[in-house]
Amino acid sequence: xxxxxxxxxxxxxxxxxxxxxxxxxxxxxxxxxxxxxxxxxxxxxxxxxxxxxxxxxxxxxxxxxxxxxxxxxxxxxxxxxxxxxxxxxxxxxxxxxxxxxxxxxxxxxxxxxxxxxxxxxxxxxxxxxxxxxxxxxxxxxxxxxxxxxxxxxxxxxxxxxxxxxxxxxxxxxxxxxxxxxxxxxxxxxxxxxxxxxxxxxxxxxxxxxxxxxxxxxxxxxxxxxxxxxxxxxxxxxxxxxxxxxxxxxxxxxxxxxxxxxxxxxxxxxxxxxxxxxxxxxxxxxxxxxxxxxxxxxxxxxxxxxxxxxxxxxxxxxxxxxxxxxxxxxxxxxxxxxxxxxxxxxxxxxxxxxxxxxxxxxxxxxxxxxxxxxxxxxxxxxxxxxxxxxxxxxxxxxxxxxxxxxxxxxxxxxxxxxxxxxxxxxxxxxxxxxxxxxxxxxxxxxxxxxxxxxxxxxxxxxxxxxxxxxxxxxxxxxxxxxxxxxxxxxxxxxxxxxxxxxxxxxxxxxxxxxxxxxxxxxxxxxxxxxxxxxxxxxxxxxxxxxxxxxxxxxxxxxxxxxxxxxxxxxxxxxxxxxxxxxxxxxxxxxxxxxxxxxxxxxxxxxxxxxxxx
Amino acid sequence: xxxxxxxxxxxxxxxxxxxxxxxxxxxxxxxxxxxxxxxxxxxxxxxxxxxxxxxxxxxxxxxxxxxxxxxxxxxxxxxxxxxxxxxxxxxxxxxxxxxxxxxxxxxxxxxxxxxxxxxxxxxxxxxxxxxxxxxxxxxxxxxxxxxxxxxxxxxxxxxxxxxxxxxxxxxxxxxxxxxxxxxxxxxxxxxxxxxxxxxxxxxxxxxx
Ligand code: HEM
Ligand SMILES: [Cu+2]
Numbered sequence: 001x002x003x004x005x006x007x008x009x010x011x012x013x014x015x016x017x018x019x020x021x022x023x024x025x026x027x028x029x030x031x032x033x034x035x036x037x038x039x040x041x042x043x044x045x046x047x048x049x050x051x052x053x054x055x056x057x058x059x060x061x062x063x064x065x066x067x068x069x070x071x072x073x074x075x076x077x078x079x080x081x082x083x084x085x086x087x088x089x090x091x092x093x094x095x096x097x098x099x100x101x102x103x104x105x106x107x108x109x110x111x112x113x114x115x116x117x118x119x120x121x122x123x124x125x126x127x128x129x130x131x132x133x134x135x136x137x138x139x140x141x142x143x144x145x146x147x148x149x150x151x152x153x154x155x156x157x158x159x160x161x162x163x164x165x166x167x168x169x170x171x172x173x174x175x176x177x178x179x180x181x182x183x184x185x186x187x188x189x190x191x192x193x194x195x196x197x198x199x200x201x202x203x204x205x206x207x208x209x210x211x212x213x214x215x216x217x218x219x220x221x222x223x224x225x226x227x228x229x230x231x232x233x234x235x236x237x238x239x240x241x242x243x244x245x246x247x248x249x250x251x252x253x254x255x256x257x258x259x260x261x262x263x264x265x266x267x268x269x270x271x272x273x274x275x276x277x278x279x280x281x282x283x284x285x286x287x288x289x290x291x292x293x294x295x296x297x298x299x300x301x302x303x304x305x306x307x308x309x310x311x312x313x314x315x316x317x318x319x320x321x322x323x324x325x326x327x328x329x330x331x332x333x334x335x336x337x338x339x340x341x342x343x344x345x346x347x348x349x350x351x352x353x354x355x356x357x358x359x360x361x362x363x364x365x366x367x368x369x370x371x372x373x374x375x376x377x378x379x380x381x382x383x384x385x386x387x388x389x390x391x392x393x394x395x396x397x398x399x400x401x402x403x404x405x406x407x408x409x410x411x412x413x414x415x416x417x418x419x420x421x422x423x424x425x426x427x428x429x430x431x432x433x434x435x436x437x438x439x440x441x442x443x444x445x446x447x448x449x450x451x452x453x454x455x456x457x458x459x460x461x462x463x464x465x466x467x468x469x470x471x472x473x474x475x476x477x478x479x480x481x482x483x484x485x486x487x488x489x490x491x492x493x494x495x496x497x498x499x500x501x502x503x504x505x506x507x508x509x510x511x512x513x514x515x516x517x518x519x520x521x522x523x524x525x526x527x528x529x530x531x532x533x534x535x536x537x538x539x540x541x542x543x544x545x546x547x548x549x550x551x552x553x554x555x556x557x558x559x560x561x562x563x564x565x566x567x568x569x570x571x572x573x574x575x576x577x578x579x580x581x582x583x584x585x586x587x588x589x590x591x592x593x594x595x596x597x598x599x600x601x602x603x604x605x606x607x608x609x610x611x612x
Numbered sequence: 613x614x615x616x617x618x619x620x621x622x623x624x625x626x627x628x629x630x631x632x633x634x635x636x637x638x639x640x641x642x643x644x645x646x647x648x649x650x651x652x653x654x655x656x657x658x659x660x661x662x663x664x665x666x667x668x669x670x671x672x673x674x675x676x677x678x679x680x681x682x683x684x685x686x687x688x689x690x691x692x693x694x695x696x697x698x699x700x701x702x703x704x705x706x707x708x709x710x711x712x713x714x715x716x717x718x719x720x721x722x723x724x725x726x727x728x729x730x731x732x733x734x735x736x737x738x739x740x741x742x743x744x745x746x747x748x749x750x751x752x753x754x755x756x757x758x759x760x761x762x763x764x765x766x767x768x769x770x771x772x773x774x775x776x777x778x779x780x781x782x783x784x785x786x787x788x789x790x791x792x793x794x795x796x797x798x799x800x801x802x803x804x805x806x807x808x809x810x811x812x813x814x815x816x817x818x819x820x
Contacts, residue, residue, distance in 0.1 A: 165641060207752065215752050221750065588770075
């Protein structure tokens with residue numbers, strides 16, 4: 001119950017971590033199944049339809065329900081602490097964002113047991129995703145589930161923007177903000193401007209499928225390429241929503257374990273902003289083969305290649321930070337160090353794909369699969385591992401085992417390169433993406449076998465990580481405030497895990513790497529910027545949960561509104577939109593409650609603070 | 613912040629009660645951000661409409677369909693309602709609660725009239741022109757864009773009505789003021805969107 005009603009950012013972080021972890025596990029299982037099917041030519045382990053459902057759900061789950069929530073978990077756990085705040089700007093909305101994400105994700109995964117998962121690829125290209133080619137409810141689960149989950153992401157993004165703009169501790173100017181806070185800020189801005197586009201795209205597709213609208217239906221005057229534009233105008237920035245937080249994590253971990261300040265801090269900030277901006281200008285590089293014409297292709301080709309410049313700046317700054325530092329290869333830093341070359345390789349194949357004529361060869365082959373897994377898994381997932389190992393003691397008060405951590409790292413990264421490195425060659429040799437099997441003796445056999453073995457090894461790495469978590473959770477919570485001993489930022493100045501109010505007194509920030517600065521001046525703690533006083537806390541509430549339940553019910557109701565049921569009661573309820581209306585009623589009713597009964601919150605008094 | 617609370621307790625509100633507390637300022641800021649997202653949302657809908665507006669699939673075209681006087685009347689109502697919401701905020705800044713309530717009521721009323729006209733317009737198209745959601749890509753885009761705006765108006769009416777109730781119940785405080793202020797921002801926003809709809813959908817449909 002405590003967990004259903006909480007509005008504390010630290011607990012919401014843990015909720016995001018759990019939910020994201022479970023979805024990540026589901027997506028991982030799907031990946032393993034795909035790889036087993038592809039282990040040898042003409043395999044009959046899965047049929048084509050199941051295979052299509054698996055790749056669609058794997059991609060969709062991984063991106064929207066697996067890694068995004070883990071990113072949000074880290075942001076929620078760390079951002080208020082790093083900027084010296086007691087919570088996010090809107091704790092209520094924070095909880096709402098989590099619950100809408102979770103119920104959207106549950107809705108999407110219900111498709112497995114309710115008549116067929118989506119099967120049109122994670123990009124849901126029309127007309128493949130229209131009722132003509134995809135007659136089950138699968139794609140409806142996709143559109144409506146993602147719509148609900150996306151709402152949560154958008155809410156989260158706005159919340160972090162407001163938090164970072166208004167709640168920084170005194171003295172923390174924007175140019176004194178830790179890099180992870182910066183990337184969170186920019187990521188949130190991208191979310192704000194990219195997600196509404198996919199919201200509209202999903203609405204249009206829903207209307208086409210459920211209300212027989214004609215947006216993408218050529219016979220009715222519609223235009224399928226329109227879907228691709230809308231999808232990618234969201235989809236490309238989405239890639240940066242994923243990778244920028246990882247950049248932020250790496251920029252925290254490397255300086256800490258090099259005992260040096262981040263090289264080129266202001267150029268890092270500038271590069272981040274530039275990447276975000278360019279991210280919106282390059283969407284059509286996913287559409288070179290749709291026939292946009294040579295002029296458009298050339299423009300998008302060049303603008304895409306431009307992104308390599310700020311990205312290169314970042315890579316070199318990380319290398320220069322390590323250069324000459326007192327580098328310690330703890331588990332987080334191993335992941336960070338592994339990130340740099342792996343991500344760079346993904347970047348190089350990205351530039352190759354950005355060349356339009358070359359893309360005509362690479363398009364929809366395993367070369368593309370290899371490229372984006374190098375970026376997403378070799379970049380983002382390694383970054384998330386670095387961040388999780390790094391902040392685990394802060395979140396849970398327990399150090400993860402370094403020994404198991406190193407085992408996780410080596411099995412995972414070796415498995416990763418085994419899986420995906422060979423896929424470059426499979427692609428160049430002509431193996432198509434998204435096909436459920438291939439013929440023997442085309443020289444695909446051995447490399448596919450290697451790839452599947454690598455995927456299993458990654459699975460082993462994940463199991464070691466889970467074992468580490470399990471064993472750690474049974475040990476006493478005795479992590480020090482600054483367990484890595486070289487912490488540079490504000491989160492390391494308070495207990496692990498932090499008390500619910502985070503800071504007894506808001507600290508005064510006197511420079512970049514505020515804590516490090518004080519340590520260098522010989523101080524053991526931050527100078528407070530205020531006297532000890534009574535702290536105002538928001539109350540716990542069930543309303544965010546209820547609102548999300550309502551949206552969930554409404555979504556299901558709308559989805560089945562045109563179905564024929566064997567039971568007349570069901571037909572009556574669904575076909576007259578009664579279920580939909582009921583769901584909306586719950587949601588709007590909860591909103592009304594929220595509006596009418598203001599939350600006065602509660603206070604923690606100074607005596608109580610001293611007592612702890 | 614504490615002074616603002618004290619003033620509110622004494623019955624003397626600060627000049628801009630919506631920005632008197634950190635919560636209030638956060639709310640206004642976040643709402644600006646939210647409107648940024650809404651702008652992208654409508655931008656995408658407009659782009660879709662522009663891409664499909666000549667795809668009539670042998671159904672009625674914009675030129676045959678639209679009846680400008682009706683739309684102009686609706687536009688007029690909505691523009692005036694934006695003005696009355698400005699009056700409401702001015703009354704709030706002067707601390708005149710009754711006047712604030714009355715202007716909000718007028719705003720809601722004008723919004724309702726607009727909505728009635730829009731529903732009437734749609735029903736004419738559907739019944740007499742056989743122009744429904746499924747007729748053509750143009751019709752789908754039309755109903756989706758204009759309908760989305762209409763849904764926003766409907767939500768605004770509900771929202772401001774709740775706020776009026778709250779105002780009567782709790783009075784004007786540093787808690788209610790930011791809500792009222794933000795709802796006025798929202799109302800202006802949907803008004804601006806309508807100006808674009810009037811131009812891009814209706815005027816361009818008639819002449820372009
Ligand atoms: C951890 C091990 C992983 C393995 C073994 C794996 C394997 C695969 C395979 C075999 C495919 C199908 C390729 C095809 O036939 O088109 C695929 C597709 C995909 N994967 Fe992964 N993957 C992994 C992790 C991830 C992660 C972490 C993400 C994202 C965060 C991700 C995102 C995608 C996407 C977007 C697709 C494309 C799906 C589509 O074509 O609709 N994968 N993956
Ligand atoms: Cu892209």
